[in-house]
Amino acid sequence: MKVKVYIRLKEGVLDVQGQVVLRALRNLGFEEVEEVRIGKLIEMELSDGDRERVKEMCERMLANPVVEDYEIVIEDGKD
Amino acid sequence: MKVKVYIRLKEGVLDVQGQVVLRALRNLGFEEVEEVRIGKLIEMELSDGDRERVKEMCERMLANPVVEDYEIVIEDGKD
Incomplete structure:
Protein backbone atom coordinates (compact mmCIF):
# COMPACT_ATOMS: atom_id res chain seq x y z
CA MET A 1 0.00 0.00 0.00
CA LYS A 2 1.46 3.32 -1.10
CA VAL A 3 0.76 6.39 1.00
CA LYS A 4 1.69 10.03 0.58
CA VAL A 5 1.63 12.45 3.45
CA TYR A 6 1.92 16.18 2.87
CA ILE A 7 3.06 18.16 5.88
CA ARG A 8 2.50 21.90 5.84
CA LEU A 9 3.02 24.63 8.39
CA LYS A 10 -0.34 25.86 9.63
CA GLU A 11 -1.59 29.12 8.22
CA GLY A 12 -0.31 31.97 10.35
CA VAL A 13 2.85 30.15 11.36
CA GLY A 18 10.18 29.78 2.88
CA GLN A 19 11.17 33.39 3.41
CA VAL A 20 14.83 32.58 2.83
CA VAL A 21 13.97 30.80 -0.43
CA LEU A 22 11.69 33.69 -1.46
CA ARG A 23 14.51 36.17 -0.99
CA ALA A 24 17.01 33.95 -2.82
CA LEU A 25 14.65 33.52 -5.80
CA ARG A 26 14.10 37.29 -6.00
CA ASN A 27 17.84 37.89 -5.83
CA LEU A 28 18.21 35.56 -8.82
CA GLY A 29 15.76 37.73 -10.76
CA PHE A 30 12.55 35.77 -10.18
CA GLU A 31 10.73 38.89 -9.03
CA GLU A 32 7.30 37.44 -9.81
CA VAL A 33 7.53 35.21 -6.74
CA GLU A 34 5.29 36.63 -4.03
CA GLU A 35 5.18 33.88 -1.46
CA VAL A 36 6.97 30.61 -0.78
CA ARG A 37 5.95 28.03 1.78
CA ILE A 38 7.92 24.88 2.29
CA GLY A 39 6.56 21.63 3.61
CA LYS A 40 7.42 17.96 3.57
CA LEU A 41 6.38 15.19 1.24
CA ILE A 42 6.57 11.79 2.91
CA GLU A 43 6.10 8.73 0.70
CA MET A 44 5.67 5.39 2.40
CA GLU A 45 5.22 1.78 1.44
CA LEU A 46 3.17 -0.18 3.97
CA SER A 47 2.53 -3.91 4.09
CA ASP A 48 -0.87 -3.29 5.64
CA GLY A 49 -2.98 -0.62 7.33
CA ASP A 50 -5.53 2.07 6.63
CA ARG A 51 -6.03 5.82 6.90
CA GLU A 52 -6.61 5.67 10.68
CA ARG A 53 -3.27 3.99 11.17
CA VAL A 54 -1.44 6.57 9.01
CA LYS A 55 -3.21 9.32 10.93
CA GLU A 56 -1.79 7.84 14.11
CA MET A 57 1.73 7.91 12.58
CA CYS A 58 1.24 11.58 11.72
CA GLU A 59 0.00 12.50 15.18
CA ARG A 60 2.69 10.55 16.98
CA MET A 61 5.72 11.18 14.81
CA LEU A 62 5.53 12.57 11.30
CA ALA A 63 3.95 15.94 12.04
CA ASN A 64 4.06 18.42 14.86
CA PRO A 65 0.32 18.97 15.37
CA VAL A 66 0.92 22.25 17.21
CA VAL A 67 2.33 24.04 14.15
CA GLU A 68 1.77 21.65 11.25
CA ASP A 69 -1.17 20.25 9.32
CA TYR A 70 -1.02 16.94 7.48
CA GLU A 71 -2.84 15.59 4.47
CA ILE A 72 -2.95 11.84 3.82
CA VAL A 73 -3.34 10.44 0.31
CA ILE A 74 -3.76 6.67 -0.01
CA GLU A 75 -2.59 5.72 -3.49
CA ASP A 76 -3.74 2.13 -3.40
CA GLY A 77 -5.02 -0.32 -0.79
CA LYS A 78 -7.76 0.23 1.76
CA ASP A 79 -8.88 3.80 2.47
CA MET B 1 -0.86 31.91 -9.99
CA LYS B 2 -0.43 29.08 -7.51
CA VAL B 3 2.30 26.54 -8.13
CA LYS B 4 3.30 23.40 -6.28
CA VAL B 5 6.70 21.82 -6.72
CA TYR B 6 7.42 18.35 -5.38
CA ILE B 7 11.11 17.60 -4.87
CA ARG B 8 12.11 13.97 -4.51
CA LEU B 9 15.44 12.22 -4.23
CA LYS B 10 16.13 10.31 -7.43
CA GLU B 11 15.57 6.58 -7.33
CA GLY B 12 18.74 4.88 -6.18
CA VAL B 13 19.88 7.82 -4.06
CA GLY B 18 13.82 8.49 5.33
CA GLN B 19 15.70 5.63 6.91
CA VAL B 20 15.81 7.39 10.26
CA VAL B 21 12.06 7.99 10.13
CA LEU B 22 11.46 4.37 9.06
CA ARG B 23 13.39 3.10 12.06
CA ALA B 24 11.63 5.50 14.43
CA LEU B 25 8.19 4.45 13.18
CA ARG B 26 9.06 0.78 13.61
CA ASN B 27 10.34 1.46 17.12
CA LEU B 28 6.96 3.03 17.88
CA GLY B 29 5.26 -0.19 16.80
CA PHE B 30 4.38 0.70 13.22
CA GLU B 31 5.96 -2.46 11.90
CA GLU B 32 3.96 -2.44 8.69
CA VAL B 33 6.10 0.42 7.36
CA GLU B 34 8.47 -0.97 4.74
CA GLU B 35 9.92 2.11 3.15
CA VAL B 36 9.95 5.85 3.80
CA ARG B 37 11.21 8.50 1.42
CA ILE B 38 11.15 12.15 2.33
CA GLY B 39 11.00 15.00 -0.12
CA LYS B 40 10.00 18.63 -0.17
CA LEU B 41 6.72 20.30 -1.00
CA ILE B 42 7.21 23.87 -2.18
CA GLU B 43 4.10 26.02 -2.60
CA MET B 44 4.50 29.35 -4.33
CA GLU B 45 2.34 32.30 -5.26
CA LEU B 46 3.52 34.04 -8.43
CA SER B 47 2.26 37.29 -9.93
CA ASP B 48 3.04 36.00 -13.41
CA GLY B 49 4.90 33.26 -15.26
CA ASP B 50 4.49 29.81 -16.74
CA ARG B 51 5.82 26.27 -16.41
CA GLU B 52 9.09 27.12 -18.23
CA ARG B 53 9.83 29.83 -15.71
CA VAL B 54 9.14 27.55 -12.74
CA LYS B 55 11.33 24.89 -14.34
CA GLU B 56 14.10 27.46 -14.44
CA MET B 57 13.62 28.16 -10.71
CA CYS B 58 13.87 24.42 -10.02
CA GLU B 59 17.03 24.00 -12.08
CA ARG B 60 18.73 27.07 -10.67
CA MET B 61 17.69 26.95 -7.04
CA LEU B 62 14.88 24.79 -5.71
CA ALA B 63 16.22 21.36 -6.61
CA ASN B 64 19.63 19.79 -6.87
CA PRO B 65 19.36 18.21 -10.32
CA VAL B 66 22.23 15.83 -9.59
CA VAL B 67 20.36 13.92 -6.90
CA GLU B 68 16.80 15.25 -7.01
CA ASP B 69 13.84 15.15 -9.39
CA TYR B 70 11.15 17.80 -9.42
CA GLU B 71 7.51 17.76 -10.42
CA ILE B 72 5.70 21.01 -11.18
CA VAL B 73 1.94 21.34 -10.70
CA ILE B 74 0.33 24.60 -11.85
CA GLU B 75 -2.86 25.04 -9.85
CA ASP B 76 -4.23 27.98 -11.77
CA GLY B 77 -2.95 30.40 -14.37
CA LYS B 78 -1.13 29.63 -17.59
CA ASP B 79 0.36 26.17 -18.00
Missing part, protein backbone atom coordinates in the same frame (compact mmCIF):
# COMPACT_ATOMS: atom_id res chain seq x y z
CA LEU A 14 5.93 31.99 10.13
CA ASP A 15 7.77 29.96 7.48
CA VAL A 16 11.37 31.07 7.95
CA GLN A 17 12.79 28.61 5.40
CA LEU B 14 20.10 6.82 -0.42
CA ASP B 15 17.49 8.65 1.67
CA VAL B 16 19.15 8.89 5.06
CA GLN B 17 16.39 11.00 6.61
Whole structure:
Protein backbone atom coordinates (compact mmCIF):
# COMPACT_ATOMS: atom_id res chain seq x y z
CA MET A 1 0.00 0.00 0.00
CA LYS A 2 1.46 3.32 -1.10
CA VAL A 3 0.76 6.39 1.00
CA LYS A 4 1.69 10.03 0.58
CA VAL A 5 1.63 12.45 3.45
CA TYR A 6 1.92 16.18 2.87
CA ILE A 7 3.06 18.16 5.88
CA ARG A 8 2.50 21.90 5.84
CA LEU A 9 3.02 24.63 8.39
CA LYS A 10 -0.34 25.86 9.63
CA GLU A 11 -1.59 29.12 8.22
CA GLY A 12 -0.31 31.97 10.35
CA VAL A 13 2.85 30.15 11.36
CA LEU A 14 5.93 31.99 10.13
CA ASP A 15 7.77 29.96 7.48
CA VAL A 16 11.37 31.07 7.95
CA GLN A 17 12.79 28.61 5.40
CA GLY A 18 10.18 29.78 2.88
CA GLN A 19 11.17 33.39 3.41
CA VAL A 20 14.83 32.58 2.83
CA VAL A 21 13.97 30.80 -0.43
CA LEU A 22 11.69 33.69 -1.46
CA ARG A 23 14.51 36.17 -0.99
CA ALA A 24 17.01 33.95 -2.82
CA LEU A 25 14.65 33.52 -5.80
CA ARG A 26 14.10 37.29 -6.00
CA ASN A 27 17.84 37.89 -5.83
CA LEU A 28 18.21 35.56 -8.82
CA GLY A 29 15.76 37.73 -10.76
CA PHE A 30 12.55 35.77 -10.18
CA GLU A 31 10.73 38.89 -9.03
CA GLU A 32 7.30 37.44 -9.81
CA VAL A 33 7.53 35.21 -6.74
CA GLU A 34 5.29 36.63 -4.03
CA GLU A 35 5.18 33.88 -1.46
CA VAL A 36 6.97 30.61 -0.78
CA ARG A 37 5.95 28.03 1.78
CA ILE A 38 7.92 24.88 2.29
CA GLY A 39 6.56 21.63 3.61
CA LYS A 40 7.42 17.96 3.57
CA LEU A 41 6.38 15.19 1.24
CA ILE A 42 6.57 11.79 2.91
CA GLU A 43 6.10 8.73 0.70
CA MET A 44 5.67 5.39 2.40
CA GLU A 45 5.22 1.78 1.44
CA LEU A 46 3.17 -0.18 3.97
CA SER A 47 2.53 -3.91 4.09
CA ASP A 48 -0.87 -3.29 5.64
CA GLY A 49 -2.98 -0.62 7.33
CA ASP A 50 -5.53 2.07 6.63
CA ARG A 51 -6.03 5.82 6.90
CA GLU A 52 -6.61 5.67 10.68
CA ARG A 53 -3.27 3.99 11.17
CA VAL A 54 -1.44 6.57 9.01
CA LYS A 55 -3.21 9.32 10.93
CA GLU A 56 -1.79 7.84 14.11
CA MET A 57 1.73 7.91 12.58
CA CYS A 58 1.24 11.58 11.72
CA GLU A 59 0.00 12.50 15.18
CA ARG A 60 2.69 10.55 16.98
CA MET A 61 5.72 11.18 14.81
CA LEU A 62 5.53 12.57 11.30
CA ALA A 63 3.95 15.94 12.04
CA ASN A 64 4.06 18.42 14.86
CA PRO A 65 0.32 18.97 15.37
CA VAL A 66 0.92 22.25 17.21
CA VAL A 67 2.33 24.04 14.15
CA GLU A 68 1.77 21.65 11.25
CA ASP A 69 -1.17 20.25 9.32
CA TYR A 70 -1.02 16.94 7.48
CA GLU A 71 -2.84 15.59 4.47
CA ILE A 72 -2.95 11.84 3.82
CA VAL A 73 -3.34 10.44 0.31
CA ILE A 74 -3.76 6.67 -0.01
CA GLU A 75 -2.59 5.72 -3.49
CA ASP A 76 -3.74 2.13 -3.40
CA GLY A 77 -5.02 -0.32 -0.79
CA LYS A 78 -7.76 0.23 1.76
CA ASP A 79 -8.88 3.80 2.47
CA MET B 1 -0.86 31.91 -9.99
CA LYS B 2 -0.43 29.08 -7.51
CA VAL B 3 2.30 26.54 -8.13
CA LYS B 4 3.30 23.40 -6.28
CA VAL B 5 6.70 21.82 -6.72
CA TYR B 6 7.42 18.35 -5.38
CA ILE B 7 11.11 17.60 -4.87
CA ARG B 8 12.11 13.97 -4.51
CA LEU B 9 15.44 12.22 -4.23
CA LYS B 10 16.13 10.31 -7.43
CA GLU B 11 15.57 6.58 -7.33
CA GLY B 12 18.74 4.88 -6.18
CA VAL B 13 19.88 7.82 -4.06
CA LEU B 14 20.10 6.82 -0.42
CA ASP B 15 17.49 8.65 1.67
CA VAL B 16 19.15 8.89 5.06
CA GLN B 17 16.39 11.00 6.61
CA GLY B 18 13.82 8.49 5.33
CA GLN B 19 15.70 5.63 6.91
CA VAL B 20 15.81 7.39 10.26
CA VAL B 21 12.06 7.99 10.13
CA LEU B 22 11.46 4.37 9.06
CA ARG B 23 13.39 3.10 12.06
CA ALA B 24 11.63 5.50 14.43
CA LEU B 25 8.19 4.45 13.18
CA ARG B 26 9.06 0.78 13.61
CA ASN B 27 10.34 1.46 17.12
CA LEU B 28 6.96 3.03 17.88
CA GLY B 29 5.26 -0.19 16.80
CA PHE B 30 4.38 0.70 13.22
CA GLU B 31 5.96 -2.46 11.90
CA GLU B 32 3.96 -2.44 8.69
CA VAL B 33 6.10 0.42 7.36
CA GLU B 34 8.47 -0.97 4.74
CA GLU B 35 9.92 2.11 3.15
CA VAL B 36 9.95 5.85 3.80
CA ARG B 37 11.21 8.50 1.42
CA ILE B 38 11.15 12.15 2.33
CA GLY B 39 11.00 15.00 -0.12
CA LYS B 40 10.00 18.63 -0.17
CA LEU B 41 6.72 20.30 -1.00
CA ILE B 42 7.21 23.87 -2.18
CA GLU B 43 4.10 26.02 -2.60
CA MET B 44 4.50 29.35 -4.33
CA GLU B 45 2.34 32.30 -5.26
CA LEU B 46 3.52 34.04 -8.43
CA SER B 47 2.26 37.29 -9.93
CA ASP B 48 3.04 36.00 -13.41
CA GLY B 49 4.90 33.26 -15.26
CA ASP B 50 4.49 29.81 -16.74
CA ARG B 51 5.82 26.27 -16.41
CA GLU B 52 9.09 27.12 -18.23
CA ARG B 53 9.83 29.83 -15.71
CA VAL B 54 9.14 27.55 -12.74
CA LYS B 55 11.33 24.89 -14.34
CA GLU B 56 14.10 27.46 -14.44
CA MET B 57 13.62 28.16 -10.71
CA CYS B 58 13.87 24.42 -10.02
CA GLU B 59 17.03 24.00 -12.08
CA ARG B 60 18.73 27.07 -10.67
CA MET B 61 17.69 26.95 -7.04
CA LEU B 62 14.88 24.79 -5.71
CA ALA B 63 16.22 21.36 -6.61
CA ASN B 64 19.63 19.79 -6.87
CA PRO B 65 19.36 18.21 -10.32
CA VAL B 66 22.23 15.83 -9.59
CA VAL B 67 20.36 13.92 -6.90
CA GLU B 68 16.80 15.25 -7.01
CA ASP B 69 13.84 15.15 -9.39
CA TYR B 70 11.15 17.80 -9.42
CA GLU B 71 7.51 17.76 -10.42
CA ILE B 72 5.70 21.01 -11.18
CA VAL B 73 1.94 21.34 -10.70
CA ILE B 74 0.33 24.60 -11.85
CA GLU B 75 -2.86 25.04 -9.85
CA ASP B 76 -4.23 27.98 -11.77
CA GLY B 77 -2.95 30.40 -14.37
CA LYS B 78 -1.13 29.63 -17.59
CA ASP B 79 0.36 26.17 -18.00
